[in-house]
Amino acid sequence: MPTSSMFLAQQPGQAPDVDYVAILPVLIIFGAAALGVLLEALLPRNQRWSVQVGLTLVTIVGAGLAFGYYLSDAPENGTTTLAGTLSIDQPALFLWGTLLALGFGAVLLIADRTVEPGGAFVAEAAIRPGTIQDRAQVGSASMQTEVFPLTLFALGGMMTFTAANDLLTMFIALEVLSLPLYLMCGLARRRRLLSQESAVKYFLLGAFASAFFLYGLALLYGYAGSVKLADIANAAAGTDRSDALLFGGLALLVVGLLFKGSVGPFHAWTPDVYQGAPTPVTAFMAACTKVAAFGGMLRVLTVAFESTSWEWRGVLWAVAIASMVIGAVLGLTQTDVKRMIAYSSIAHAGFLLIGTIALTDQGLSGTMFYLLAYGFTTLAAFGVVSLVRDSTGEATHLSQWAGLAKRSPLVAWTFTFLLLALAGIPMTSGFIGKFVVFSAALQDGMAPLVVIALVASAVAAFFYLRVIVLMHFSEPAEDGPTVSVPGAFTTAAITMGVAVTLLLGVLPAFALDWASGGGFAS
Amino acid sequence: MTPTYYLVLSALLFSIGAVGVLVRRNAIVVFMCIELMLNAVNLTLITFGRINGGIEGQVMAFFVMVVAAAEVVVGLAIIMAIFRTRRSASIDDTNLLKY
Numbered sequence: 103m104p105t106s107s108m109f110l111a112q113q114p115g116q117a118p119d120v121d122y123v124a125i126l127p128v129l130i131i132f133g134a135a136a137l138g139v140l141l142e143a144l145l146p147r148n149q150r151w152s153v154q155v156g157l158t159l160v161t162i163v164g165a166g167l168a169f170g171y172y173l174s175d176a177p178e179n180g181t182t183t184l185a186g187t188l189s190i191d192q193p194a195l196f197l198w199g200t201l202l203a204l205g206f207g208a209v210l211l212i213a214d215r216t217v218e219p220g221g222a223f224v225a226e227a228a229i230r231p232g233t234i235q236d237r238a239q240v241g242s243a244s245m246q247t248e249v250f251p252l253t254l255f256a257l258g259g260m261m262t263f264t265a266a267n268d269l270l271t272m273f274i275a276l277e278v279l280s281l282p283l284y285l286m287c288g289l290a291r292r293r294r295l296l297s298q299e300s301a302v303k304y305f306l307l308g309a310f311a312s313a314f315f316l317y318g319l320a321l322l323y324g325y326a327g328s329v330k331l332a333d334i335a336n337a338a339a340g341t342d343r344s345d346a347l348l349f350g351g352l353a354l355l356v357v358g359l360l361f362k363g364s365v366g367p368f369h370a371w372t373p374d375v376y377q378g379a380p381t382p383v384t385a386f387m388a389a390c391t392k393v394a395a396f397g398g399m400l401r402v403l404t405v406a407f408e409s410t411s412w413e414w415r416g417v418l419w420a421v422a423i424a425s426m427v428i429g430a431v432l433g434l435t436q437t438d439v440k441r442m443i444a445y446s447s448i449a450h451a452g453f454l455l456i457g458t459i460a461l462t463d464q465g466l467s468g469t470m471f472y473l474l475a476y477g478f479t480t481l482a483a484f485g486v487v488s489l490v491r492d493s494t495g496e497a498t499h500l501s502q503w504a505g506l507a508k509r510s511p512l513v514a515w516t517f518t519f520l521l522l523a524l525a526g527i528p529m530t531s532g533f534i535g536k537f538v539v540f541s542a543a544l545q546d547g548m549a550p551l552v553v554i555a556l557v558a559s560a561v562a563a564f565f566y567l568r569v570i571v572l573m574h575f576s577e578p579a580e581d582g583p584t585v586s587v588p589g590a591f592t593t594a595a596i597t598m599g600v601a602v603t604l605l606l607g608v609l610p611a612f613a614l615d616w617a618s619g620g621g622f623a624s
Numbered sequence: 625m626t627p628t629y630y631l632v633l634s635a636l637l638f639s640i641g642a643v644g645v646l647v648r649r650n651a652i653v654v655f656m657c658i659e660l661m662l663n664a665v666n667l668t669l670i671t672f673g674r675i676n677g678g679i680e681g682q683v684m685a686f687f688v689m690v691v692a693a694a695e696v697v698v699g700l701a702i703i704m705a706i707f708r709t710r711r712s713a714s715i716d717d718t719n720l721l722k723y
Contacts, residue, residue, distance in 0.1 A: 231709050270684055277691045281698045288702055296720055298706045305702050306654055306715070309695055310645050313661035316688060317638055320665045323681060324631075324672035374721040 118185035123172055125183060125190065127165040127198060128265075131258040134161035138251030147244060154250040155213045161254060162206045169198055180623030182267055186330060189267035189401075192620035196470050197264040197397040201390055204477045205257040207595045208386035211485055212249055216589025218495075221245045222380040222488065223289045231294035239291070246289055252282035253386065260390055264397035267405075267624055269319045269329040269355070272398060276315065276362065279394060280308050283387060287379040292495035300378025307361070307371045315358025321351030331406040332624040339409050352407060352414060359402065363395035364444075365451040366425030373436075376444035381496060384440060385484035388447055389477035396454050396473055404461055405624045411461055418459045419551055425452030426558035433565045439487055439498045442565060443480065446524055449562050450476055456551055457539035464542035467618035472539050474613060475523075475531030475606050482599025483520045489513060489586050497583035500569065505578030510585035514573045516600060521570055523603045525563040531606030538614065630671040637664035651703045651713045655696075662692045 122129070138157055145153055173195055180191025215221045225239035227246050259279030266272035288301030323329050325347035326337035338348060357368060364372040376384045407414065429449025436442040454476075457469035490497050490506065490513070497503070507514035523530035536559065540552045588596070606613055637660060644657030666685040673681020707713045 227705065270687060274687060274691065277694065281694060284698055284702060288705060295709065298702070298709065299720055301702045302651060302706050302715070303721070305699055306645075306651065306658070309655070309658045309699065310642075310661075313638075313641070313658055313665065316662065316665045317668065319684075320668040320672065323669060323684070324675070327672075327676045327678075328680070329684070378721050 119183065121181060121183035121190070123168075124176075124181060125188060126168040126172065127202070128258055128261050130161060130165040130168055131254050131261065134158070134164075135251045135254035135258060138254060139248075142248055142251065150247040151213075151215070151245065154247045155209075158209050158213075158250040158254060159206070162202055162209060162257075166199075166202045166206075169195075169202060173199075179620060182623060186332075186624075187268050187271045188262070188265045189623050190265055191623035193397070193400065193466060193470060193622055194265040196617055196619070197393055197473070198261050200393055200470075200474045200477060201257060201260050201264070203598075204389045204393065204481060205253070205386070207478070207481050207598050208382065208389065209250070209253060210591040210595040210598075211382035211385050211481070211488065212253060214382070214488075214589055214591040214595075215243075215245075217488060217491070217586045217592060218291065219243045220291065222291055222382050223249050224291050224294065227289055231298070236294070245291070249286060249289060249383075252286055255279075256282040256286075256386070257390065260394035263394045264401070266398065266401075267331055269322065269331070269334075269402075272402075273312070273316060273319060276312060276358070276398075279391070280312065280362075283383070283391070284308060286383045286386075287375055289383070290378070290380040293378075296378040297380065300375045304371055304375045304379075311358045311361035311368070314354045314361075318351045318354030318356070318358065321347050321354065325351055330624075331402065334406040335409060335624075338407065348410070349413065352410075353417075355402065356399070356414075356418075359395060359399045360421065360455075363392060363399065363451050363454070364448055365455055366421045366428060366448070369425065369428060369448045369451070372448055373441045373444040376447070377438060377440045377498070381440070381484050381488040385481045388443070388484065389481045392447070392451070392454070393473045393477055396451075396458060396469060399455075400458055400466060400469060401622055403458065404466065405622050408461055411459075415459055418455060419548075422452045422455040422459070422551060423554055425449065425455060426555055427452075430558040430561040433562060436565070437500050439500060439503065439569070440484075442500070442569070443483055443487075443524075446562060446566075447480065449558060450524075452558065453536060453539060453555055456543045456548065456555055460542045460546040460548065462542060462546050463618060463621065464538070464545060466621065467614065468535075468538035468542040470617040471606075471610070471614055472535035474617075475535040475603065478599045478602040478606075479520055479523045479530075479532060482596045482603065483517065483524070485588075485592055485596040485599065486513060486517045486520065488592065489588055490583050491586055492581075492583040500572065502579070502583050503569065504572050504576035505582070506573040506585070508578050509582070513585050516596065518570050518573065519600060520603065521566040523607070525566040526559055529604075529607045531603045531610070534607055534610040534614075627671045627675050630667060634664045634667035634671065637661075637667065649714050649716050651706075651715050654715065655699050655703065659692060659696070662688055 182189045220243045223245040225242045225244045229235045262275035284305040288298045290297035326334040361368040433445035523532040526532040526536045641657045641661035669681045669685045
């Protein structure tokens with residue numbers, strides 16, 4: 103039994119070496135986020151929006167430049183820094199690039215003030231819904247500009263999460279990315295009761311899931327005597343330890359991760375939060391949180407638990423099937439566009455999980471390509487959703503979308519293209535994404551799973567096509583919604599999403615090569 | 625006294641917290657149950673730290689405390705906002721979003 107003198111006898115820890123160039127993008131994001139909070143306190147109200155938007159966009163571009171500079175001569179096999187807590191390897195770099203690009207698009211949507219005066223966010227979060235002040239804030243031109251630093255904090259957390267090489271770093275990053283998102287969900291300008299309700303639900307369920315993640319971490323610490331992924335892998339290779347700790351810990355850990363990725367039976371929060379949150383925040387969550395969650399899951403399963411994969415893989419088979427079936431079948435019954443895309447994201451999470459549990463190089467690169475493709479498509483889709491409006495705000499009920507092609511052919515065709523990409527029709531990135539993931543799964547001997555996935559895709563294609571038919575072949579209602587003419591920001595975000603969706607569908611080689619650049623370093 | 629007792633105790637506390645989250649209806653009480661789960665994890669971490677004979681487990685417990693404190697700040701803000709609107713912290717009343 104160790105005594106307290108043993109603790110005292112330990113040497114004072116040496117400061118770990120830090121590869122500042124490698125982690126510069128993350129440092130820039132977090133630094134600017136902290137600066138944004140300061141500006142919020144110092145600037146007068148009427149200057150905040152322009153300064154915060156400028157700062158946030160410049161920050162993401164700056165982080166992208168720093169990232170590009172490091173990428174140009176990054177070590178082939180990756181590197182670990184900060185005493186091995188962060189692993190900057192090829193998958194991490196690919197996901198960082200994806201997150202920065204998607205984050206840039208999401209910030210453009212968040213910053214837009216042309217579709218609605220003052221933007222999609224509440225003028226002051228402390229105003230009670232339903233009061234006179236609340237009715238006044240709906241028409242006012244100001245917004246709660248803390249959204250921008252919160253977005254940067256979440257983005258920095260996501261980038262750290264995909265590079266985290268031990269479970270403690272992963273947990274801290276998980277909280278850094280989640281806590282701002284909980285708040286952002288509750289900041290919608292209109293329908294504030296729904297928005298606040300989605301924030302409460304997301305917060306309580308999210309905190310519940312992180313408690314599971316944490317207990318899994320503690321059990322694995324007990325099992326391996328360390329929370330480093332490589333040490334857990336080494337410990338699992340030996341056989342003289344308690345399997346109960348290993349598999350109990352793994353199960354709890356994976357539950358936490360699956361929750362964040364909105365997979366299968368752990369999806370309960372997804373439709374409510376996607377519907378209630380302000381649409382730009384939904385776009386940010388749907389695109390970026392998924393990238394972060396599956397990036398983390400890929401790393402944990404590949405680096406720490408590959409040697410025991412035959413023990414846990416069957417369970418994740420069942421989870422993937424559940425996720426695809428729930429997403430595809432319940433998606434059929436939805437009458438709200440945002441909820442429908444939420445169920446579509448649950449089905450896509452099932453497809454992503456298939457690539458994740460393949461644990462081969464093809465599985466890794468296919469899943470990462472799928473994340474990139476899906477992120478841009480869903481970002482643009484929510485951008486389009488924010489344009490169709492009536493006097494009470496966004497018109498998200500499907501019946502209101504009837505005959506949209508007659509009112510605004512451009513918006514209807516754009517949305518049609520994005521829905522086809524979500525369904526996985528050739529010439530879109532969705533097709534290539536599904537193709538690489540399913541062929542990786544086939545090569546890894548998961549043929550039954552691929553068959554189920556194809557059936558689920560076919561079922562899901564039905565509800566995308568239903569919306570397309572509704573938009574193009576129905577008569578518009580008399581008092582139907584109008585389509586707002588988007589400003590530069592929203593136009594840029596939607597154009598970016600559509601362009602990438604088309605480009606990755608026609609010329610996927612560049613992104614596929616980058617995604618298969620190398621494996622994890624630990 | 626063997627450390628196993630502490631592991632059993634922490635597992636019990638964690639389970640009580642998890643069941644509390646599932647059966648209680650007041651958002652504040654649900655949130656307290658989540659905090660109980662986090663503190664059960666702290667006890668586990670410290671016990672395993674003792675068994676392994678290092679300070680790593682204790683350091684991790686500090687990290688968890690900091691995160692739990694940050695979570696309280698965010699969580700109470702959200703629960704307060706919804707309480708001021710509805711005059712109730714019952715999560716059964718927050719039922720506008722469904723199907």
